[in-house]
Amino acid sequence: MTATADYKPSGRLDASTAAAHEKSVKELLVGEVNSIAINLSELDFLSSAGLRVLLVAAKAAKAKGGKVVLISPKPPVLDVLMASGFDKLVQIQA
Numbered sequence: 001m002t003a004t005a006d007y008k009p010s011g012r013l014d015a016s017t018a019a020a021h022e023k024s025v026k027e028l029l030v031g032e033v034n035s036i037a038i039n040l041s042e043l044d045f046l047s048s049a050g051l052r053v054l055l056v057a058a059k060a061a062k063a064k065g066g067k068v069v070l071i072s073p074k075p076p077v078l079d080v081l082m083a084s085g086f087d088k089l090v091q092i093q094a
Contacts, residue, residue, distance in 0.1 A: 005028040005037070006038075036066075
C-alpha cells in the first residue's frame with residue numbers, strides 16, 4: 001500500500017534552512033507513508049544544500065518502495081532542478 005505525505009516549503013531552501021527541512025521530510029516517512037509530494041510553488045530559492053535535502057528525501061522514499069514528486073516549482077527553482085539533473089532522478093510536475 002502506498003501512502004503519500006504532502007510537504008510545502010516556502011521562502012528559501014539553502015544552507016541556513018536545510019537541516020530543518022531535512023528533519024521534516026524524514027519525519028514524514030514514518031509508518032505507512034512511503035512517498036512525499038513536495039509542493040515547491042512557494043519556494044523562491046534552491047541552493048545545493050536544498051538539492052541535497054531533496055535527494056535525501058528521494059533516497060529515503062525509494063528505500064521504503066515509494067517516491068518523491070516535486071510539484072509546481074517556480075521558474076528559477078525549476079532552472080536549478082533541470083541544470084542539476086534532478087529531472088532524471090525525481091518526477092517534476094510543472
